[in-house]
Amino acid sequence: MVRRVSIALVLLLSWCCASLADDQRWLRVSTGHFTVFTDADRNRGHLIAARFEQMRAVFAQLLVRKKLRMSKPIEIFATGSAGEYSQLAPPQAAGVSGFWLEGEDRILIVLNGADPDSWRAIEYDFGRYLLDYNYPPTQPWFDEGFAEYFSSVYFTPAKMRLGGDPGLQASAQGTRLAQGSLAEVLKTQTWMPLANILELKPGKASAGTQNRNALFNAQSWMLVHYLIVQDKLSETGNYFELVENERIPVAQAVQQAFGMPVAQLEQAVKDYFHGLKPLLVPAERSRQPSVPAVPPATEEMPMPFAAEEVAGTIKEIPLQEALALVQEMELRIPDKREEAVKILERLAGDPRTETVIAHRALAWAHVQKGEINEAFQELSAAVQMESSDPWTRLGLALASYHSGEKGARIQGLANMMESLHVVIDQFPEYAEAYNMLGWARLIGGGANAALEAMRMAVQLSPRNQQYQLRLARALLAAKKFDDATATLERLQLSEDPQIAAAAKKDLHDLPFLKKYGVSPADDATPPKPVISAAPRTEAPDNDEDADSASKAEEEKPQIDKRPVKFLKTTILSVDCSKPPMAVVTVSQGAKTLHLRAASYKSLLVIGSDEFSCAWKRTPANVNYRPGGKLDGDLVSIEIRNGP
Numbered sequence: 001m002v003r004r005v006s007i008a009l010v011l012l013l014s015w016c017c018a019s020l021a022d023d024q025r026w027l028r029v030s031t032g033h034f035t036v037f038t039d040a041d042r043n044r045g046h047l048i049a050a051r052f053e054q055m056r057a058v059f060a061q062l063l064v065r066k067k068l069r070m071s072k073p074i075e076i077f078a079t080g081s082a083g084e085y086s087q088l089a090p091p092q093a094a095g096v097s098g099f100w101l102e103g104e105d106r107i108l109i110v111l112n113g114a115d116p117d118s119w120r121a122i123e124y125d126f127g128r129y130l131l132d133y134n135y136p137p138t139q140p141w142f143d144e145g146f147a148e149y150f151s152s153v154y155f156t157p158a159k160m161r162l163g164g165d166p167g168l169q170a171s172a173q174g175t176r177l178a179q180g181s182l183a184e185v186l187k188t189q190t191w192m193p194l195a196n197i198l199e200l201k202p203g204k205a206s207a208g209t210q211n212r213n214a215l216f217n218a219q220s221w222m223l224v225h226y227l228i229v230q231d232k233l234s235e236t237g238n239y240f241e242l243v244e245n246e247r248i249p250v251a252q253a254v255q256q257a258f259g260m261p262v263a264q265l266e267q268a269v270k271d272y273f274h275g276l277k278p279l280l281v282p283a284e285r286s287r288q289p290s291v292p293a294v295p296p297a298t299e300e301m302p303m304p305f306a307a308e309e310v311a312g313t314i315k316e317i318p319l320q321e322a323l324a325l326v327q328e329m330e331l332r333i334p335d336k337r338e339e340a341v342k343i344l345e346r347l348a349g350d351p352r353t354e355t356v357i358a359h360r361a362l363a364w365a366h367v368q369k370g371e372i373n374e375a376f377q378e379l380s381a382a383v384q385m386e387s388s389d390p391w392t393r394l395g396l397a398l399a400s401y402h403s404g405e406k407g408a409r410i411q412g413l414a415n416m417m418e419s420l421h422v423v424i425d426q427f428p429e430y431a432e433a434y435n436m437l438g439w440a441r442l443i444g445g446g447a448n449a450a451l452e453a454m455r456m457a458v459q460l461s462p463r464n465q466q467y468q469l470r471l472a473r474a475l476l477a478a479k480k481f482d483d484a485t486a487t488l489e490r491l492q493l494s495e496d497p498q499i500a501a502a503a504k505k506d507l508h509d510l511p512f513l514k515k516y517g518v519s520p521a522d523d524a525t526p527p528k529p530v531i532s533a534a535p536r537t538e539a540p541d542n543d544e545d546a547d548s549a550s551k552a553e554e555e556k557p558q559i560d561k562r563p564v565k566f567l568k569t570t571i572l573s574v575d576c577s578k579p580p581m582a583v584v585t586v587s588q589g590a591k592t593l594h595l596r597a598a599s600y601k602s603l604l605v606i607g608s609d610e611f612s613c614a615w616k617r618t619p620a621n622v623n624y625r626p627g628g629k630l631d632g633d634l635v636s637i638e639i640r641n642g643p
Contacts (some may be wrong), residue, residue, distance in 0.1 A: 027323035078113035145224030447477035448566035607639035
């Protein structure tokens with residue numbers, strides 16, 4: 001049987017791609033913060049993972065961070081040969097040793113493992129990634145300049161080099177799309193006024209000509225180079241506090257933070273650049289084709305730790321799983337998606353090659369096409385094979401999340417909540433998982449529970465304004481109007497026009513919300529209005545009028561203005577003796593509350609497949625509208641798996 005499976009796999013590998021047709025050994029190399037999938041040897045797989053650990057440590061040193069967040073999971077693929085890499089890489093990555101794929105769920109990095117320095121291909125992207133999750137929102141020049149500076153990191157067997165010309169190094173080593181020497185740009189072009197660099201808004205840095213963009217990148221790099229080497233990052237933090245939070249004009253903020261006017265700071269940066277002889281000499285030599293264009297670094301220092309010191313585990317991966325993993329990655333490349341789907345369908349359709357990975361990957365492809373029912377079918381098959389796989393669970397959450405787009409009915413909300421808890425257990429710093437959990441709780445009427453999740457999402461991803469907007473709306477739903485107002489007032493100044501417009505609208509609607517308990521046209525703030533008949537206050541003149549008035553009153557929607565309260569509790573008992581109504585008795589300290597569900601079959605239940613009349617001593621979160629002192633009306637129930 002084992003031999004037949006092996007033969008089937010070899011045939012399938014031969015059919016899908018020649019570079020994977022050999023009987024390869026795939027490994028999963030795991031260190032403290034990274035996972036590398038590779039068919040290279042064990043030493044190369046471990047070295048690649050160690051290089052990422054070293055880069056992460058360098059970032060922490062540069063920005064003086066004791067703890068770094070990696071709020072979106074990263075997986076790394078390292079091929080054993082250049083030929084295999086070239087077959088997997090998209091056309092735009094031709095000629096470089098690695099590429100970066102950022103998706104809704106995670107980040108995938110693909111490297112040519114045959115190149116010992118392939119990790120350098122994504123230094124720039126990795127620097128931007130770490131900034132996003134570990135540094136407050138800044139201006140474009142700092143993000144660009146820091147990422148360029150960070151991409152000059154180079155590890156030798158005993159030392160670390162930092163501060164060289166990243167454009168020239170990338171061009172020389174073929175590890176990143178060539179952009180040419182940044183030092184050469186600064187030496188040959190007229191610099192833009194520093195005030196223009198500092199005042200450039202997000203999105204504008206890439207709106208000019210190619211020369212203008214190159215000059216912006218080069219000047220941003222040199223400005224950050226100067227600030228880091230001259231030990232002025234604390235002043236830089238003060239500057240960002242002034243311009244970003246206190247909204248002080250740039251010129252005034254520079255004077256206050258750095259103790260000098262903009263013109264003096266500009267001259268200081270220029271003088272600093274012209275004093276960097278190790279950068280300028282290679283820039284001169286780079287114009288001579290016969291001379292290798294590898295510049296020396298401006299600074300050499302000890303490494304944070306040696307690659308050999310990085311602890312890790314290495315585990316062999318079955319070939320059918322490795323193939324599914326590679327195709328799951330290939331799905332993220334639009335030009336390769338159709339072929340990847342064909343291979344995955346063949347893998348999933350054969351019991352000898354079927355894996356959880358193949359099913360969850362196909363589900364992802366269905367979600368991208370809006371085929372939610374088909375996605376749930378694949379995910380159901382994956383869960384039956386392995387219920388604890390975090391990517392399958394995340395797939396379930398994403399399918400539910402997207403099922404409600406364009407006003408459609410949300411599918412599987414209860415299972416979504418349960419799945420996200422599984423994901424968060426595996427990835428406790430995963431910002432998007434908390435964001436989706438907050439969304440699900442908000443849709444389910446649990447504003448206070450939503451707040452807890454959304455605050456975590458914003459903490460883990462401080463630059464994500466979509467998260468901040470959702471947090472503001474959870475605050476509104478929880479009637480925390482002052483906190484919501486402060487957040488919305490910041491967001492209405494956003495450079496993102498959609499965020500700014502949404503925040504302005506929420507602020508405009510706030511008085512109505514305070515007065516009536518709902519926004520005038522807010523279909524995203526749960527719970528939905530309760531519709532009930534209003535009592536008649538005057539007798540009509542005749543029976544016909546009476547019938548018309550009664551009908552009109554019955555059809556008129558009435559808003560239940562009672563506040564929704566949240567209670568972490570235990571369900572003591574459930575009385576379903578008068579269907580469709582049920583009465584749920586819960587504990588509230590030493591007291592008990594009797595909460596009514598007018599139709600328990602339509603009540604929103606989270607954490608369980610359906611409402612149960614048999615719940616006893618069951619931990620739960622409930623959202624309800626109070627009636628008297630010891631009763632009320634249920635809005636939603638979330639069954640907790642733990643205390």
